[in-house]
Amino acid sequence: xxxxxxxxxxxxxxxxxxxxxxxxxxxxxxxxxxxxxxxxxxxxxxxxxxxxxxxxxxxxxxxxxxxxxxxxxxxxxxxxxxxxxxxxxxxxxxxxxxxxxxxxxxxxxxxxxxxxxxxxxxxxxxxxxxxxxxxxxxxxxxxxxxxxxxxxxxxxxxxxxxxxxxxxxxxxxxxxxxxxxxxxxxxxxxxxxxxxxxxxxxxxxxxxxxxxxxxxxxxxxxxxxxxxxxxxxxxxxxxxxxxxxxxxxxxxxxxxxxxxxxxxxxxxxxxxxxxxxxxxxxxxxxxxxxxxxxxxxxxxxx
Amino acid sequence: xxxxxxxxxxxxxxxxxxxxxxxxxxxxxxxxxxxxxxxxxxxxxxxxxxxxxxxxxxxxxxxxxxxxxxxxxxxxxxxxxxxxxxxxxxxxxxxxxxxxxxxxxxxxxxxxxxxxxxxxxxxxxxxxxxxxxxxxxxxxxxxxxxxxxxxxxxxxxxxxxxxxxxxxxxxxxxxxxxxxxxxxxxxxxxxxxxxxxxxxxxxxxxxxxxxxxxxxxxxxxxxxxxxxxxxxxxxxxxxxxxxxxxxxxxxxxxxxxxxxxxxxxx
Numbered sequence: 001x002x003x004x005x006x007x008x009x010x011x012x013x014x015x016x017x018x019x020x021x022x023x024x025x026x027x028x029x030x031x032x033x034x035x036x037x038x039x040x041x042x043x044x045x046x047x048x049x050x051x052x053x054x055x056x057x058x059x060x061x062x063x064x065x066x067x068x069x070x071x072x073x074x075x076x077x078x079x080x081x082x083x084x085x086x087x088x089x090x091x092x093x094x095x096x097x098x099x100x101x102x103x104x105x106x107x108x109x110x111x112x113x114x115x116x117x118x119x120x121x122x123x124x125x126x127x128x129x130x131x132x133x134x135x136x137x138x139x140x141x142x143x144x145x146x147x148x149x150x151x152x153x154x155x156x157x158x159x160x161x162x163x164x165x166x167x168x169x170x171x172x173x174x175x176x177x178x179x180x181x182x183x184x185x186x187x188x189x190x191x192x193x194x195x196x197x198x199x200x201x202x203x204x205x206x207x208x209x210x211x212x213x214x215x216x217x218x219x220x221x222x223x224x225x226x227x228x229x230x231x232x233x234x235x236x237x238x239x240x241x242x243x244x245x246x247x248x249x250x251x252x253x254x255x256x257x258x259x260x261x262x263x264x265x266x267x268x269x270x271x272x273x274x275x276x277x278x279x280x281x282x283x284x285x286x287x288x289x290x291x292x293x294x295x296x297x298x299x300x301x302x
Numbered sequence: 303x304x305x306x307x308x309x310x311x312x313x314x315x316x317x318x319x320x321x322x323x324x325x326x327x328x329x330x331x332x333x334x335x336x337x338x339x340x341x342x343x344x345x346x347x348x349x350x351x352x353x354x355x356x357x358x359x360x361x362x363x364x365x366x367x368x369x370x371x372x373x374x375x376x377x378x379x380x381x382x383x384x385x386x387x388x389x390x391x392x393x394x395x396x397x398x399x400x401x402x403x404x405x406x407x408x409x410x411x412x413x414x415x416x417x418x419x420x421x422x423x424x425x426x427x428x429x430x431x432x433x434x435x436x437x438x439x440x441x442x443x444x445x446x447x448x449x450x451x452x453x454x455x456x457x458x459x460x461x462x463x464x465x466x467x468x469x470x471x472x473x474x475x476x477x478x479x480x481x482x483x484x485x486x487x488x489x490x491x492x493x494x495x496x497x498x499x500x501x502x503x504x505x506x507x508x509x510x511x512x513x514x515x516x517x518x519x520x521x522x523x524x525x526x527x528x529x530x531x532x533x534x535x536x537x538x539x540x541x542x543x544x545x546x547x548x549x550x551x552x553x554x555x556x557x558x559x560x561x562x563x564x565x566x567x568x
Contacts, residue, residue, distance in 0.1 A: 014568060051414045054565035075416035085407035088313065101305050102415045141411075 002065055004029050004149055004180040005050060009059035012045050018204040019045040022059070025199060025206060027182055032175055034191030034212075035184040037201035043184040044082050046201070047153050050182075051079055063149065075103055078142035082153035082184070084134055086126040092137050093122035099141050106144045114140045117166055131158045143170055150174060152183040156190050168194050218258050225252045225267050226274040236266055306422065310429030314395055321391040322437045326444040328387060332378040333448035336371070343369065360509045363529070371454030376534050379445060380464050382504070385471055385528065388441075392434055392472040393496045396479025397489045399426040400561065404487040410567050423484060423561050427554060430476050438469040456534065463533035470546040471528040474553070475500060481553040485560035487567070499524070524549065 005027040012019040020042040027033045037043050048054045049061055052068045066073045086095070093111070100106040115122050120136035129137060135158040142150060150171075156164050171181055171194050185191050191198065192212060200208045233247040236254065239262040245254040256263055260277070311318075339346060346369040351359070359365045363381040367373030378384075400423065403409035412422065442465045449456055475496050482492035503523030507530070510516045520526040527546045531539020 014565075048410075048567075053410055053413050054568060055563070071416045071418040073416075074414055077414070079411070079414045081407075081410050081414075083407055084411070087406050087408050089316075090312070098305065098309050099411075099415065102417060104416075 002029075003027060005061070005063055005182065006065075007046075007050075007059065007061040010046070010049060010056055010061050011058045012042075012049060012054065013057045020049070020201075021204045023201075023206050025209070027180060029180055030175065030178050031196045032171060032181045032183070032191075032194050034188070034195035034198035035182060035201065036186070036188055036191065036198050037184075038186050041201045042204040043186075043201060044153055045204075047079075047082075047151055047182075047184065050151060051077065075145075076148045078145065078147035078150045080138045080142040080150075080152045080155055082157075084138040086129060086134050086137060088127050089125050091122065092120070092124055092126055092129065092133075095126055096122065096137065096141055096144065100144060103145050106146075110144050110146075111140060114143055114170075117170070118163055132160065132163070135159055136163065139167060139170075143174070146174075146177070146179070148179050150179060150181045150183070152181065154185060155183055156185070221256045221260065222278045223254055223256055223260065223263065224276040225263075225272055226250060227252070227267075228271040228273050231270050235269065236263070239263060239266055304425050304428075306417065306425035307429045307432070310399070310426050311433060314398060314429060314433045317391075317395060317398070318433050318437060321388075321394075322440050325384075325387055325391070325437065325441045328383065329379055329441055329445050330448050332383075333375065333445065333452055333454070336374050336449075336452040336454060339374075340369075346374075357509055360512070361505075363508065371449065371452075371456045372460070372534055375445075375449055375454060375456055375461075376464075376532075380468060380534060381529070385468060385504075385525070388437070388468060388472045389475045389496070389500055391437065392430075392476030393479045393493060395430055395433055396476040396496075397483055397492055399423070399430055399480045399483060401479075401483030401487055401489045401492055404483075404567055405489060407567060413566055419562050420558050423480075423558055424554075427477065427480060427557070430480060431473060434469065434473055434476055438465065438472075441465070460534050460537065463538045467528045467531070467533050467539070467543060467546075470543055470550070471524060474524050474546050474550045477550045477553045477557070481557035481560070484557040485564070487564070 003026040005025070007023050007025045010023040010025075011021050023042075023046060035043050035046070045054070049056055050063060050068055051074065052071075061068050063073045064076060086092070096111050100111070111122070114120075115136075118136045118139060120133055120140060122137070124133065126137075135155075139152075139155065142152060156167060159167060171183070174181060175194075181194075183191055183195070188198065195212050197209060197211055198215065199206055200210075227250045230249045231247060231252060233245065236242065236245045236247070236252060241257045241259060242263050243255050243257070245252065252267075254263065344350065351365050351368060354365070361382070362377055365373070365377055368377050400409065403412065413419070442462065445465060446458055446461050449461065450458075478499070479492045479496050482495045483489065486492070503525040506516055506519045507523045507525045511520060520530075524546065527539075527542040531542045533539055
């Protein structure tokens with residue numbers, strides 16, 4: 001199957017400032033790709049390059065196998081800008097209708113259906129929309145023509161938690177329909193429940209692409225065990241994947257990387273009365289990536 | 303009508319109505335004063351006019367025949383204030399095509415529609431042209447109506463010729479604003495270019511025509527091609543108007559090429 005989005009050595013400099021350097025990435029049909037990185041890392045630059053709003057300094061990018069310069073490609077994309085600006089006296093519904101007309105029309109009632117799901121008021125003039133409502137109008141226009149590729153730049157910013165849930169449901173539905181989704185975020189928590197893969201970009205460079213499942217496997221977990229009697233610390237030293245072991249009388253705290261198997265087997269020799277295991281914190285691995293990259297760069301530079 | 307032209311016209315509507323009302327009020331009021339001035343011919347006698355400094359008279363187009371219908375209409379409506387106000391209108395609308403939406407960051411979403419940039423720019427320009435044409439037609443009716451009501455004795459054909467020149471001049475400046483905006487994405491730069499070229503062009507064409515050192519600059523002043531043929535007196539200066547049209551076409555081509563190549567919104 002051909003990739004929906006494919007970039008090769010995609011590079012963008014703004015004058016001498018690096019926006020994105022040497023991005024080679026493939027987004028496969030039907031996947032949800034989380035594009036992660038701190039603000040200013042190059043996420044929006046990548047997205048704007050894919051939509052031909054800005055032009056690459058070098059390298060190339062294709063969407064659905066066609067050059068991004070081809071305007072017809074954009075009819076198959078739904079796009080939510082990171083900094084969505086809506087202005088003027090026009091009512092939101094009329095603006096959505098205009099966008100729908102230019103994209104070749106949307107099915108009847110689709111706009112109202114989405115507005116109802118997201119609880120958006122479309123009778124408001126665009127310049128008077130609240131931040132949250134603006135974001136809703138942005139989501140409606142991105143989803144309304146049921147595009148084969150959704151490119152969403154920080155989609156959940158400004159949405160309250162209930163609407164965020166509805167939004168994630170819409171993303172899942174789009175994936176079920178076989179559509180491809182590229183969504184950016186600066187926090188992993190926003191995408192980890194829907195994304196199949198994540199790419200981590202930092203200072204204009206893609207530093208990692210990972211399966212969410214694999215990432216979860218390697219997740220860092222904090223575990224607390226309580227026994228019926230004090231346990232010797234030595235029994236838990238040197239267990240594979242177990243670190244930061246602290247024993248205080250009958251309780252033990254530690255951090256495990258990946259599988260908890262070794263720890264469970266070691267603990268099984270004693271009587272466990274209580275066990276607490278926090279949800280794997282993907283954010284933490286995400287940050288480890290950053291620091292590892294940092295270290296590697298520093299090393300290479302030395 | 304193409305969707306984008308209709309949409310742009312909708313965005314211009316309030317501004318267009320405002321400027322049309324303003325320009326009509328200006329024309330109607332100034333032209334209707336003519337009748338009362340003629341009752342007191344002393345105001346515009348040669349002696350009275352001669353008291354004005356020569357440079358000022360040059361700036362106002364000479365004012366030698368201001369006591370006649372043609373001279374008055376030229377001096378108050380078509381010489382300085384009419385083109386000045388109408389050009390401001392054109393520049394403001396021209397900035398709404400690209401630079402305004404780009405600064406407001408609303409252009410980004412428009413660009414991601416399945417429309418190529420050339421069509422986007424052409425349709426915005428078409429809306430600008432249609433809008434200015436609408437203002438020109440309404441103000442033409444008011445100018446012709448008011449001057450016949452004031453017994454100015456200027457044939458409609460002469461007013462039409464002068465008004466066409468006015469439209470071509472403001473279309474040039476509107477397109478210039480759009481072009482600079484399309485190339486740089488900044489409203490201020492576009493307004494600065496229009497302001498400097500317009501004002502300098504006007505001064506060179508009026509006060510500067512008798513100063514040898516700068517009179518050659520008239521050839522690059524758009525105002526020259528509007529004023530020099532004296533359409534209110536001599537009818538259609540076809541050649542001059544074609545120059546204005548041609549220059550507008552060149553600006554439009556430049557805008558297309560510049561906008562096609564540029565990163566938007568950075």
